[in-house]
Amino acid sequence: MTSTYNHLLLEEDLFLKYFDYAATTPMCEEALEAYKECASTYYANANSLHDLGTSAEQLYTQCKRTISEVLGADTDQLFITNGGSEANWIALDFHTNNSSGKHIIISQAEHNSLHKICEIFKKEGYSITSIPLDESGRINIGALQNATTEDTCLVALQHINGEIGTMQPIDEVANWCEEKQIKLHVDAVQSFGKLDISHITKRVDSLSFASHKFYGPKGSGGLYLKEAHNTNAKRTSQLMLEGNTIDVPSVAAMTVAAKVTVGDCHSEFTRMKYMREEFIDKLSSINHLIEIYGCENEDFQLPSILGLGIRGLEGQWLMLECNRKGYAISTGSACDVKYNHTPNTLKALGVSDERAKEFIRISFGKYTKLEDVIGLAQTIKEIVYEHLGIDQVEKVK
Secondary structure, three states, X not given: OOHHHHHHOOHHHHHOEEOEOOOOOOOOHHHHHHHHXXXXXXXXXXXXXXXXXXXXXXXXXXXXXXXXXHHOOOHHHEEEEOOHHHHHHHHHHXXXXXXXXXXXXXXXXXXXXXXXXXXXXXXXXXXXXXXXXXXOOOEOHHHHHHHOOOOEEEEXXXXXXXXXXXXXXXXXXXXXXXXXXXXXXXXXXXOEOOXXXXXXXXXXXXXXXXXXXXXXXXXXXXXXXXXXXXXXXXXXXXXXXXXXXXXXXXXXXXXXXXXXXXXXXXXXXXXXXXXXXXXXXXXXXXXXXXXXXXXXXXXXXXOOEEEEEEOOOOHHHHHHHHHHOOEEOEOOOHHHHOOOOOOHHHHHHOOOHHHHOXXXXXXXXXXXXXXXXXXXXXXXXXXXXXXXXXXXXXXXX
């Protein structure tokens, strides 16, 4: 951060330890360097016909090819978007415009972008079914099957939940959708860069991702469309994919971030798992007060996202206390928190309003240090004992 912008930050902000990686990530050094080099060298409009424009267009094409390889897709199946929400909108618009059905199935825990898109489709005469999550934070395949009708044209689901980190059974859902000839869209915003999702790409009809979740720049993302060759749909959403001035530096930075994070994803998964275990272990003296939301089966749980509630402490207050003591955590998806909404995930789990107010989310990332994880756990314990008192904590046992 150059001195030009230091006046925008309070001095104490510079020392906050960051535990909100599920909301967004800082750009990694490799992506920052790629952006800087590209912005100073490949600055021409990639749609221009002169040599500088051609060079920028060639770099853009190479970036698309690289990201496609990461996804396990063909280059012409990948479209660069302005982020995950736009990619979700284009995907749903594409599928509904190429189907005669008027019924869409989502989970109650989906990102707000999907819920808002579905509200628009309701006004266009579509029926929307939102299915809840089971106690492990996953959809029940039987519930999906029961919700399916002859008019169902699309199922849209997150791969990984952004508030509690559970993984949806995409293979099972894909099997059902293939059997019933229903299109399947997967929001992979929380999984791209954290897992190798190339096998998911092969099972779905579309998949969205966002650069800022894997240490790339904000305002960039992508959409995989299996049937990108389909030229029947010519609505506004698809025109958005053509003719714009391309932000080549951001695409280049996103591409570098994708290569780095996917290359490191296996070792980082192991590191995140260890930090999660250490964090929970360090809270053992108050574990009778804590409810952790998620899946006990490690095969279906992203370890870097930890959603929990502490009985007797309002999540918003606990978040502010942690902030005061030097730790940046959250009370759920930033899209919900800003508008003081109960997280969609907690609604989908059937959590009471009282318990929902206790919810906090802690998420680890590339630059999280084990000593800071231990420090956060210790800080939370201190806050609990200070607020509830030792006698009260013991009484709750």
